[in-house]
Amino acid sequence: MSGEKFEKDHNPAELSLGESDQDDNATLFGSNGDPQGPAVAHFNIREGTFDGQTLVNGEQGIRTENNISVLNGNSAQATDLARSQLSQLQYNENRISLDRSINTASNILSNLQAENSVRPIYYPTNIQDETLDSKLNSKSSKLALIRHNSVGNSQHLLTEQRGSSSETYSFELLKINLKIGPSSENLLQTLDKSALSQLLNEKFSHIKRHLKSLGERIDDTSSKVLVTGDLNSGKSAFCNALLRRKVMPEDQQPCTNVFCEIVDARDNNKGIEEVHAVPIGSVYLKNDERTYKIFPLEELEHLVYQSEHYSLLIVYVTDNRPVNQSLLKNGVIDIKLIDAPGLNLDSYHTTQVFSRQEEIDLVVFVVNAENHFTLSGREFISSATNDKNLIFIVVNKFDNIRDQNKCKRKIMDQVHSLSPETYKNSSNFVHFVSSREMINQNPGGDGPDGNPDDGDGPHSPDFDHLEASLRKFLVEKRSLSKLLPAKNYLVKLYSDLIELSQINEKLYNESKIGAENELKELGPQYDEILQLSAKTNEKVSRLIESVSSEVYTNSRDQINRIINEVDHLSLGIKFEGYSNITEFARQVQEGIIGKILEVVSSAEEHARNETSSAIDEIKRLGVQALGEGSLPNTRFIPSSMYSKKKDNLQRHIENEVSLFDFVDPNFESFCKICGITIPDSRTNLLIGLTANKLWAGGLSSMAILYGPQVISTVTGIASISNYIPKFVVTKVVPGTLIGIAIGMPLYYLYKDAPYAYQRNVVKKIKRKIESEDYQHLNSLRISKEVRKVLNYPAKDISNAFATTIEKQSLRRSKILSDLKTSEISLSFYRELTKQVKEQYQIVQSFDLESVHTVN
Numbered sequence: 042m043s044g045e046k047f048e049k050d051h052n053p054a055e056l057s058l059g060e061s062d063q064d065d066n067a068t069l070f071g072s073n074g075d076p077q078g079p080a081v082a083h084f085n086i087r088e089g090t091f092d093g094q095t096l097v098n099g100e101q102g103i104r105t106e107n108n109i110s111v112l113n114g115n116s117a118q119a120t121d122l123a124r125s126q127l128s129q130l131q132y133n134e135n136r137i138s139l140d141r142s143i144n145t146a147s148n149i150l151s152n153l154q155a156e157n158s159v160r161p162i163y164y165p166t167n168i169q170d171e172t173l174d175s176k177l178n179s180k181s182s183k184l185a186l187i188r189h190n191s192v193g194n195s196q197h198l199l200t201e202q203r204g205s206s207s208e209t210y211s212f213e214l215l216k217i218n219l220k221i222g223p224s225s226e227n228l229l230q231t232l233d234k235s236a237l238s239q240l241l242n243e244k245f246s247h248i249k250r251h252l253k254s255l256g257e258r259i260d261d262t263s264s265k266v267l268v269t270g271d272l273n274s275g276k277s278a279f280c281n282a283l284l285r286r287k288v289m290p291e292d293q294q295p296c297t298n299v300f301c302e303i304v305d306a307r308d309n310n311k312g313i314e315e316v317h318a319v320p321i322g323s324v325y326l327k328n329d330e331r332t333y334k335i336f337p338l339e340e341l342e343h344l345v346y347q348s349e350h351y352s353l354l355i356v357y358v359t360d361n362r363p364v365n366q367s368l369l370k371n372g373v374i375d376i377k378l379i380d381a382p383g384l385n386l387d388s389y390h391t392t393q394v395f396s397r398q399e400e401i402d403l404v405v406f407v408v409n410a411e412n413h414f415t416l417s418g419r420e421f422i423s424s425a426t427n428d429k430n431l432i433f434i435v436v437n438k439f440d441n442i443r444d445q446n447k448c449k450r451k452i453m454d455q456v457h458s459l460s461p462e463t464y465k466n467s468s469n470f471v472h473f474v475s476s477r478e479m480i481n482q483n484p485g486g487d488g489p490d491g492n493p494d495d496g497d498g499p500h501s502p503d504f505d506h507l508e509a510s511l512r513k514f515l516v517e518k519r520s521l522s523k524l525l526p527a528k529n530y531l532v533k534l535y536s537d538l539i540e541l542s543q544i545n546e547k548l549y550n551e552s553k554i555g556a557e558n559e560l561k562e563l564g565p566q567y568d569e570i571l572q573l574s575a576k577t578n579e580k581v582s583r584l585i586e587s588v589s590s591e592v593y594t595n596s597r598d599q600i601n602r603i604i605n606e607v608d609h610l611s612l613g614i615k616f617e618g619y620s621n622i623t624e625f626a627r628q629v630q631e632g633i634i635g636k637i638l639e640v641v642s643s644a645e646e647h648a649r650n651e652t653s654s655a656i657d658e659i660k661r662l663g664v665q666a667l668g669e670g671s672l673p674n675t676r677f678i679p680s681s682m683y684s685k686k687k688d689n690l691q692r693h694i695e696n697e698v699s700l701f702d703f704v705d706p707n708f709e710s711f712c713k714i715c716g717i718t719i720p721d722s723r724t725n726l727l728i729g730l731t732a733n734k735l736w737a738g739g740l741s742s743m744a745i746l747y748g749p750q751v752i753s754t755v756t757g758i759a760s761i762s763n764y765i766p767k768f769v770v771t772k773v774v775p776g777t778l779i780g781i782a783i784g785m786p787l788y789y790l791y792k793d794a795p796y797a798y799q800r801n802v803v804k805k806i807k808r809k810i811e812s813e814d815y816q817h818l819n820s821l822r823i824s825k826e827v828r829k830v831l832n833y834p835a836k837d838i839s840n841a842f843a844t845t846i847e848k849q850s851l852r853r854s855k856i857l858s859d860l861k862t863s864e865i866s867l868s869f870y871r872e873l874t875k876q877v878k879e880q881y882q883i884v885q886s887f888d889l890e891s892v893h894t895v896n
């Protein structure tokens with residue numbers, strides 16, 4: 042039946058056989074005559090039939106010829122069939138709801154995968170596991186992980202949480218277990234964020250694939266029954282007994298080596314009985330004949346041995362028995378029987394894998410009543426029970442047992458220990474039968490050529506009961522065989538998702554609160570550090586400014602002083618006559634420049650000392666503001682200051698010495714040299730100065746430049762001698778005057794030469810200094826160096842501040858981004874928790890009936 046025909050909007054719980062006085066037809070559910078609307082199921086109570094509109098498994102209910110004949114002839118059977126069909130309707134209701142829930146679950150997982158790729162989902166590594174050391178599962182490690190994984194460094198929250206009690210989580214389907222050996226620790230806790238996220242993603246994909254196959258399984262209209270058991274226990278015989286004909290080869294020697302799928306030929310192979318042998322490595326596609334080889338049914342007894350060629354034999358057989366008797370063709374669903382090879386070392390694993398396939402609805406385990414359960418049989422049953430698969434246990438060859446009660450007791454004891462659930466419902470799930478008797482009573486069977494009996498074929502109460510249980514379980518209780526696994530899976534999945542979502546919701550909420558608190562704390566801290574930085578930098582700048590300008594002033598003053606004093610400085614250089622005049626000139630020049638440079642050096646030394654103290658002060662200010670250890674550990678080396686060639690004054694002074702450099706007539710020195718007392722009273726000072734000026738500007742030049750005229754003047758004076766007594770004029774006066782006029786300047790010039798040279802050099806130097814603005818440039822040079830050196834610790838401070846501010850700023854933006862992440866995630870998980878809880882309720886409410894109420 043196409044599921045879409047029975048659409049939503051009606052509650053499966055309301056399905057019931059209608060009993061109305063006015064109307065024999067009860068409407069089970071449906072639309073009100075709307076042809077496009079959901080199908081309508083009408084059940085005629087008197088006739089025990091559905092009307093022609095009612096679709097059952099894709100067919101029009103019971104309007105087939107066979108069915109009508111059967112139903113007309115037997116109202117009890119009709120009621121049975123009606124019940125089957127009613128259960129089919131109910132099945133469809135549940136199936137559609139489950140389908141919807143499977144799709145929802147799959148979408149939720151896709152959303153989680155998308156979320157996981159952007160913001161890694163927190164997956165607790167402290168999952169409850171009896172084998173795990175709970176000491177490893179502290180809450181702090183969990184929080185450390187979420188911090189590491191997704192939120193970042195909200196350190197205080199981490200600390201806050203450390204005190205709280207540890208929690209463990211229990212997942213069933215979402216459990217990721219990375220244990221290598223049974224005793225080893227779960228490696229989950231050692232994984233990093235991306236690895237964990239990847240694993241979770243894979244887990245989601247795996248679950249999605251499983252959901253898909255569950256969806257396919259519940260949509261599949263057929264049911265598969267895997268018949269397995271120990272070697273030679275009579276599995277093939279049991280299949281034949283169910284078919285009431287010898288289809289599968291039976292042998293005392295192990296014979297069935299290939300899995301055989303017995304399928305109704307009428308519905309699935311146009312009624313043709315044959316075997317489709319699927320070669321190893323091929324996947325059976327009915328419509329593609331390249332995927333299998335066709336053999337007549339008679340070949341089956343050879344084919345079952347050919348496990349080296351074939352992996353699967355599809356055996357198409359026709360079961361002509363009425364729908365209420367035939368298991369394969371029961372009028373409701375397709376049932377396929379799979380006759381598996383007997384369990385031995387080779388086949389055990391394959392059979393176990395086979396039994397876990399989604400399309401296996403029921404496992405029938407055939408055990409030989411004579412041998413009881415073998416080791417492999419016991420293992421198979423406990424493993425199937427662990428997988429929560431329902432198992433029918435058929436104790437075959439019971440006809441061979443003499444003390445049947447004893448045998449029953451022993452086997453039931455074994456069942457009890459193997460599967461308590463099966464034991465509890467043993468009347469439905471454990472059957473003691475003889476397959477051989479069923480076949481022997483009906484050797485011809487109801488094959489295609491055999492006469493379908495009248496429905497009263499061979500009977501055995503035990504076998505009838507077994508068949509009835511199987512039928513009811515597969516046909517009427519399909520909800521259990523097909524839908525229950527899907528429901529259980531969804532219940533587990535939603536329960537895990539609720540837990541996962543709630544954990545994330547809780548942690549992201551905590552994370553959000555933490556981030557908000559951190560931001561609150563960080564705001565003032567950030568402003569504080571900004572202000573402190575500005576203040577400290579300003580203080581340091583002011584300090585640098587004041588030290589540099591003090592150094593500048595000091596240097597300038599000192600240089601000025603020496604320049605002023607240099608005229609009168611005693612250089613202690615002896616003038617050893619004009620023969621050594623060049624050497625004298627050099628020594629004088631060097632002496633004067635040396636004096637100036639001495640002062641420059643002393644200004645530099647002063648600058649060094651000032652720099653050193655200023656560095657200490659700047660460092661102190663830095664430590665005061667930023668704390669110990671916040672600045673780089675640097676050491677000031679005073680000698681590194683002014684280490685380069687500091688002065689090129691000497692190079693600028695002309696080295697050439699001319700004779701005129703030694704001539705500098707000066708009244709003062711003249712007086713000094715000539716023994717003339719200089720007026721020193723205040724009133725005479727002006728005269729002295731004027732005279733000095735005159736000398737400086739006139740007499741000295743006059744003596745040098747106008748010497749001849751002076752002499753001629755003196756000569757002129759000599760002409761006056763005509764009026765003076767001759768001997769005076771001719772002998773005394775001229776001689777004296779000439780002697781005075783020539784001798785004194787010459788004497789003066791000779792004596793003054795070294796001083797004059799010094800004065801001239803000083804003048805020269807002063808001129809040079811003046812033209813070059815030497816004092817300013819040198820003071821500037823010295824103070825600039827101070828500023829440059831002081832800028833290093835200042836820069837260290839501003840760098841340290843910049844780093845702190847940047848750190849704070851980075852932290853702030855990190856917290857802001859964490860906050861945003863937390864808010865987005867929080868709203869995602871809030872919504873998710875709501876959704877998965879709703880889905881959990883919905884799935885829980887599906888009424889598939891109690892598993893063990895088969896009757």
Ligand SMILES: Nc1nc2c(ncn2[C@@H]2O[C@H](COP(=O)(O)OP(=O)(O)OP(=O)(O)O)[C@@H](O)[C@H]2O)c(=O)[nH]1
Nearest residue numbers: 273274275276277278291292295296297383476477
């Ligand atoms: N007495 C008795 N013999 C049975 C019964 N069922 C099967 N046998 C015999 O037991 C032997 C093995 O039966 P099979 O049906 O081939 O057993 P099997 O479990 O299919 O064998 P493998 O598939 O080879 O493991 C055959 O000789 C059957 O005739 C039974 O109910 N009673």
